[in-house]
Amino acid sequence: MNHSAPRLLLAAGAIMALGLTACTSGSSESAAAGATAAGDSGCADVVATAQKDVDAASKSDTLWNGPTTGPKAAAGKTLVYVAQSMTNPGVAGVAKGLQEAAAAIGWNVKVIDGLGTPAGIQSAFSQALTTKPDGIVIGGFDPKTTAAQVAEANAANIPLAAWQALSTPGPSTDPLLFTNITTKVEDVAKISADYVIAKSNGNAGVVIFTDSSIPFAEGKSQMIKKELETCSGIKVLEYDNVPLSDVSARMPQEVSSLLSKHNEAWTYSVAINDVYYENAAAALRAGGVKAGGGPFNVGAGDGDSSALQRIKADEYQAATVPSPLKSEGWQIVDELNRAFNNEPASGYVPQIHVSTKENTTATDAWDPVGYQDAYRTIWGK
Structure with a gap:
């Protein structure tokens, strides 16, 4: 070239x-x-x-360098994924990984599309709260734009896991999130x-x-x-x-x-x-x-x-510079399983990768090798 x-x-x-x-x-x-x-x-x-x-x-x-220990699977949980917009390929990719992981651990997942607008996202989050789920996932939007809904979830003791909602990975006290899953920006x-x-x-x-x-x-x-x-x-x-x-x-x-x-x-x-x-x-x-x-x-x-x-x-x-979208979906499930078992977040931060023509894969995705087996072992599945 x-x-x-x-x-x-x-x-x-x-x-x-x-x-x-x-x-x-x-x-x-x-x-x-x-x-x-x-x-x-x-x-x-x-x-x-x-x-x-x-x-x-x-x-x-690249081999999996994430967690290898954690609590066994909590039974029968239901999650709601509030998506910034399902036309955003990254948001949709995480949803797919989340759904795969939920199936593996034995949970249910509902996806509500915020349609990419502040009003739509607020409405989607409000709908999520009405279903009284065990956990809610903030999919790719700033929690400050849904401050009232976040406060309501906190008051109801519904753990919130987020994907690319904040600039830093890990737990947050303001807003109150069990963890934010993202590579280091x-x-x-x-x-x-x-x-x-x-x-x-x-x-x-x-x-x-x-x-x-x-x-x-x-x-x-x-x-x-x-x-x-x-x-x-x-x-x-x-x-x-x-x-x-x-x-x-x-x-x-x-x-x-x-x-x-x-x-x-x-x-x-x-x-x-x-x-x-x-x-x-x-x-x-x-x-x-x-x-x-x-x-x-x-x-x-x-x-x-x-x-x-x-x-x-x-x-x-x-x-x-791809996010490992599917494995991040699996990480969301693992983090919420830790919350349901009253354990702290794993602290894992997804690794950095550069995808070029020379290293693209047949699956048109990038995720570290071995993450599914690692999480299934942790969950006892």
Whole structure:
């Protein structure tokens, strides 16, 4: 893959359709030379460290390093998964893992879709409370947006386990959560930025896609920006705020505008979620960008199956830092089983991985090897 090859000039039809402005560029040899120079002047150490970290995180067949001991399965529990939006592939992927784990331990799970809006999520959480479940799972939204419902669950002694609800993993006292299951956001942000630094040899023009309305997402994207700026040859061209709820409607025009404004200076993207690239492909194609060419798109989560399929096929995504979605669903069940048995949370934090074309799997998912057997052994199942 030639990361410094110039982008093709826009076709006349694409110009008319998208209102883009084409411009000429230098040779690929001069671009490559620029990348080498950037790596050799002021950024060589950063590039070397980034490459070492990316290589370590890209290893295949990563073994389970989570809990191996805990309480046996509590009997006959019912959980409700309040989903931020089941159109969010990460949220849906965790739901699938949760359902598989519940079947393995002998519990029931109901999924209520919040439809991606504050009002919808509040309504879904209220519906969950009316069913009087044994436990509730907060699926990918900020608990502060449902403060009244969280307080009601706390008052009823219903344990709350969350997935990517807060920026830090583990138990929380404000809001009161038994645990929050997530990779360390600072590690995800750093490795996604390091991928860009390493693969560009320290010479890239980067667009960051974020959702500033979500504190977790805004914090992640600010960390990405900070890490990119540790290399003097990396230029952040745009910090583009596109709310997740608007991605499908806004991304085509956003991409068209960015191509028109930056053209070949735009060589990499980093987004807080892979879903941004699902909605960018048509505009990139219409703008004269060949699949497998720059801008090389990197996801800082969640690594759902559609993202891994795009990466495998070189379809406008180069890499992602996936959450181990299914094993996180299993972890939610294990954590709530600990709550039901009056034991503390496990303290386990899912490991960091980088998925690329070279290490994608036939299942279009990434999870550490052996997690299901480990949890079944703990539960006595």
